[in-house]
Amino acid sequence: MDALVTTEWLAGELHAPDLRTLDATWFLPADGRNAAAEFEAGHIPGAAFFDISAISDRTSPLPTMLPTAEQFAAQVGALGVGDGDRIVLYDDSPHHTAARAWWMFRSFGIAASLLDGGLAKWQAEGRALEQGPVRAVPRTLTARFDATGVRTIGQVKAILASHAEQLVDARSTSRFNGSDPEPRPGVVPGHIPGSANIPQGEFFNPDGTWKHLATLRALFEAEGIEVERPVVTTCGSGITAAVPAFALHLLGHPAALYDGSWTEWGADPATPKATGAA
Structure with a gap:
């Protein structure tokens, strides 16, 4: 799968059984926006929320540092992402935070793609959104840290x-x-x-x-x-x-x-x- 995929491609693949779509929107406190709340208000159908702040090193005094491989595998596996899945990441942030999620996956030896244009382009094209929380079926994900x-x-x-x-x-x-x-x-x-x-x-x-x-x-x-x-x-x-x-x-x-x-x-x-x- 290409590192950068189009909205047209994602729309055609959206219901493929091996496709997992993750919303990696994140904001600075000064932005005054709540990424989790905005996800529930409207997200690409079938997507789960990849919380950059939560999927981070809880022992570090620094914000959003890379977690351990074990923590990453457990938290992302709980989002329904498993070994062999094709992963597409997107965001609706001025900071283009899906790239951070991409780098995190890459740091653990897992390939992922970015949605070109993110949620804004998806919405601008009049494509469907889904509301509410997502209850994913946990899967096993293997993560190995690559320094x-x-x-x-x-x-x-x-x-x-x-x-x-x-x-x-x-x-x-x-x-x-x-x-x-x-x-x-x-x-x-x-x-x-x-x-x-x-x-x-x-x-x-x-x-x-x-x-x-x-x-x-x-x-x-x-x-x-x-x-x-x-x-x-x-x-x-x-x-x-x-x-x-x-x-x-x-x-x-x-x-x-x-x-x-x-x-x-x-x-x-x-x-x-x-x-x-x-």
């Missing part, structure tokens, strides 16, 4: 010395350059020195679909990123960092993601920090 796509704070510190990997920050320009305050207390403004800045919204067309591959490549190249060389993506808390990671996946160049991102880096007094343009 190759994950970076820790220690590894990112090493990158600053070795320059072995390029850093791409998906936050807004104003947060990247430090002119806007950070939304989380104790986190100073700025960015990791040497990072390029490509705000996550730049990867999408006005209708929420992904831009053409040539345009995606040009976005990276315009910021001095060589897509053939290793890339590590970052953001505020590891959510929108999955957007450039998915874009690189579409271009055939897998990237890693710094899960702690600026929430961890910006709160650590020992880490170097930069402000201003890249």
